[in-house]
Amino acid sequence: MKKDVSSLRSTLEYLDAIGELVTTDVEVDPHLEVAAIQKHFDGGAALLFNEVKGYPNARICNNIFASGERVSRLFGVEDPKKFKFRAAEALRNPIPPVEVKDGVCQEVVLTKNFDVWDVVPMISHAETDPGRTLGAGTTVVRGPYFWGGSHIGYNRMNFRGPDFSSFQISPGSHMDQVATHWFRKGPIPVTINIGIPPACTAMAGAGFTYVILPRGCDELGVAGALQGYPVEVVKARTQDAWSIANAEYVIEGYLDTTQKVWESPIAEKEDEQGVHPFHPEWSGYMGKAYRTYKFQATAITHRADRPLYYGLIVHGMDEHFIDGLMREACFLELAERIVPGLCIDTHIPMGMTDWGGVIFQVRKRRARDEGLHRNILTAALSISLGARLGIVVDEDVDIYNIEDILWAMTTRVNPKEDIMTIAEGGFGQTFQPAERASAGERQWTQANIRFAGAMGIDATRPFIYKDAFERARYNVEVVDLAKFYSPDQIRRAKEGQRDYAKFLADRGI
Ligand SMILES: Cc1cc2nc3c(=O)[nH]c(=O)nc-3n(C[C@H](O)[C@H](O)[C@H](O)COP(=O)(O)O)c2cc1C
Ligand SMILES: [Mn+2]
Structure with a gap:
C-alpha cells in the first residue's frame, strides 16, 4: 500500500496496512478509559477507537508517535537515530505552506449556537482532572500575528462553557511572545487544529529553542520540508487566521488578553493558582491549575465523515517523541552553529522528560578543541527554558545506552570541575515542579522557591589524556x-x- 502522510487518516490507513495499528470497535469512554488504554500500550502500536461514548460521529486515535522507529518510517528515514539529521535539514530549508481555497477540515462549518462539548470528544487524563479537557489542540498563528512566519504548538484548554476556554501558555513560549506583543491590543486570531498531518504534529511538539526557531520563523514550512511537500492551509471562516486544510477538526477563535479563565473550577473557587491538580505534565508530575487568558471560539469546522480526535496522554512515549524528535534536531543545529563539526549526535532519552535535558556526543579532533563542547553544553542549557540536565560524552560512548552514559560519568567526570551549575537563578518552566516559581504565581513565589537552573555534566575525557582513557577491548x-x-x-x-x-x-x- 502506498504511504501517504499528508493527513492523519491516510497515515492511519498506512499503519493499518503494515500491521502497526490496533483497532477496537468496542465503545470507549473518553472519560479516563482512552488515557488508561493508551498507558497500557505505552510505547506500543498506534491505537484507533472506532466507537466513542457520546460521540457517534467521532473516532479517537493516539500512540501514533509512541515509537521512534514508526515515526522515522513515516518520513522514510530507515534508522530512527538518523531522524534528527533529516529534521535538521528541514529546519535549514523550510518549504513554505501553500494556501488552498477549500480544505476538507471545513466540510462541516458550525458558526452559530455550537457547543464544543457536543462535537469534540475531549478526554480526561486522570481522576484528579476537573473532568475532560482539550489537550490535543494545536494552535496555529500565521502571518502578521507571528512576525510574518508561522507557529504551531499545543496549548491545553479547558472549555468552561460551550464556546470559551482557558488557554495555557508557557512563559517564554512563542504564544507568550505573541500574547505579550499584542497584549490588550485587540483579539488575537488563532485556529486550534486537531488531527493533523504527522509532520505538523512533530513541529507542534518542538519547542523552547528560540535561537533556532525564533519568532517569525516558519514552523509549518519546516513541517513541509520534513514531509517533502508543502503543508496546505485554508483561510479560517470566522477569523483572520489559517487552518491546516487536512485537519480533522478546527476550532476557530481568538485569544482575549483582557479576560481571564480559570483552568479548574476548584482553583477558581479557592482563588488559588498553582495548587490544585490539572492535567499530568510532560515532566511526569501532576500539573497544577492556573488562571489563563481567555480563548473565545467563533466556529468549529470538521470533516464530515467520522473525524479523528488525537487524544493523547502526557508523559508517555507518544508525547515524548512528539516533543523530543525535533528538539534533538534543534540541539544538533545549535551545536553545529556554535562549533561546526564537533558534535556528532544528540539524544533526549525519555528520562530527561522531553524539555528537561539533552545528551551531546562530540568528537574532539585536536587539543585546541578542548572546552568547545562546554560552550555548546552551557549554551544549550541556557537557551532552553526548563532544561535541567545536559551531558556531553565522547564518540566512544553509546549515547542511547544509559548504562554506558553512567560508565562515562563514573570514569571521566572530575566532580570539582566537570559538574557545572548553569543559568543559576535563571528562568525555568512552569511544568517542572521545582521551577513553578518562575511562573510568577504568588502562591509559589510567596514560598520563595526558585530552583531554576541546570546541571551540566562534562563526561568527556581530556583530549591530551585520550590514551589513558582507551577502552579495554577483547578481540x-x-x-x-x-x-x-x-x-x-x-x-x-x-x-x-x-x-x-x-x-x-x-x-x-
Ligand atoms: C500534549 C501536549 C500538551 C502541551 N501543552 C502545552 C500547554 O498547555 N502550553 C504550552 O505552552 N505548551 C504546551 N505544549 C508544548 C507546545 O507544544 C510547545 O512545544 C511549546 O508551547 C513551545 O513552543 P514554541 O517553541 O513554538 O514556543 C504541549 C505539548 C504537548 C505535546
Ligand atoms: Mn513555535
Whole structure:
C-alpha cells in the first residue's frame, strides 16, 4: 500500500496496512478509559477507537508517535537515530505552506449556537482532572500575528462553557511572545487544529529553542520540508487566521488578553493558582491549575465523515517523541552553529522528560578543541527554558545506552570541575515542579522557591589524556563462533544477555 502522510487518516490507513495499528470497535469512554488504554500500550502500536461514548460521529486515535522507529518510517528515514539529521535539514530549508481555497477540515462549518462539548470528544487524563479537557489542540498563528512566519504548538484548554476556554501558555513560549506583543491590543486570531498531518504534529511538539526557531520563523514550512511537500492551509471562516486544510477538526477563535479563565473550577473557587491538580505534565508530575487568558471560539469546522480526535496522554512515549524528535534536531543545529563539526549526535532519552535535558556526543579532533563542547553544553542549557540536565560524552560512548552514559560519568567526570551549575537563578518552566516559581504565581513565589537552573555534566575525557582513557577491548573478531558451536548453542548461550551486555559483547569492550 502506498504511504501517504499528508493527513492523519491516510497515515492511519498506512499503519493499518503494515500491521502497526490496533483497532477496537468496542465503545470507549473518553472519560479516563482512552488515557488508561493508551498507558497500557505505552510505547506500543498506534491505537484507533472506532466507537466513542457520546460521540457517534467521532473516532479517537493516539500512540501514533509512541515509537521512534514508526515515526522515522513515516518520513522514510530507515534508522530512527538518523531522524534528527533529516529534521535538521528541514529546519535549514523550510518549504513554505501553500494556501488552498477549500480544505476538507471545513466540510462541516458550525458558526452559530455550537457547543464544543457536543462535537469534540475531549478526554480526561486522570481522576484528579476537573473532568475532560482539550489537550490535543494545536494552535496555529500565521502571518502578521507571528512576525510574518508561522507557529504551531499545543496549548491545553479547558472549555468552561460551550464556546470559551482557558488557554495555557508557557512563559517564554512563542504564544507568550505573541500574547505579550499584542497584549490588550485587540483579539488575537488563532485556529486550534486537531488531527493533523504527522509532520505538523512533530513541529507542534518542538519547542523552547528560540535561537533556532525564533519568532517569525516558519514552523509549518519546516513541517513541509520534513514531509517533502508543502503543508496546505485554508483561510479560517470566522477569523483572520489559517487552518491546516487536512485537519480533522478546527476550532476557530481568538485569544482575549483582557479576560481571564480559570483552568479548574476548584482553583477558581479557592482563588488559588498553582495548587490544585490539572492535567499530568510532560515532566511526569501532576500539573497544577492556573488562571489563563481567555480563548473565545467563533466556529468549529470538521470533516464530515467520522473525524479523528488525537487524544493523547502526557508523559508517555507518544508525547515524548512528539516533543523530543525535533528538539534533538534543534540541539544538533545549535551545536553545529556554535562549533561546526564537533558534535556528532544528540539524544533526549525519555528520562530527561522531553524539555528537561539533552545528551551531546562530540568528537574532539585536536587539543585546541578542548572546552568547545562546554560552550555548546552551557549554551544549550541556557537557551532552553526548563532544561535541567545536559551531558556531553565522547564518540566512544553509546549515547542511547544509559548504562554506558553512567560508565562515562563514573570514569571521566572530575566532580570539582566537570559538574557545572548553569543559568543559576535563571528562568525555568512552569511544568517542572521545582521551577513553578518562575511562573510568577504568588502562591509559589510567596514560598520563595526558585530552583531554576541546570546541571551540566562534562563526561568527556581530556583530549591530551585520550590514551589513558582507551577502552579495554577483547578481540571478538578473531573467533568464528560457528566453528565451536551449533546455531542452537549460540542462541542458548546468548539468550540471557541483557541490552548492555549485548552492546559490550558486540563491540568486545
Ligand atoms: C500534549 C501536549 C500538551 C502541551 N501543552 C502545552 C500547554 O498547555 N502550553 C504550552 O505552552 N505548551 C504546551 N505544549 C508544548 C507546545 O507544544 C510547545 O512545544 C511549546 O508551547 C513551545 O513552543 P514554541 O517553541 O513554538 O514556543 C504541549 C505539548 C504537548 C505535546
Ligand atoms: Mn513555535
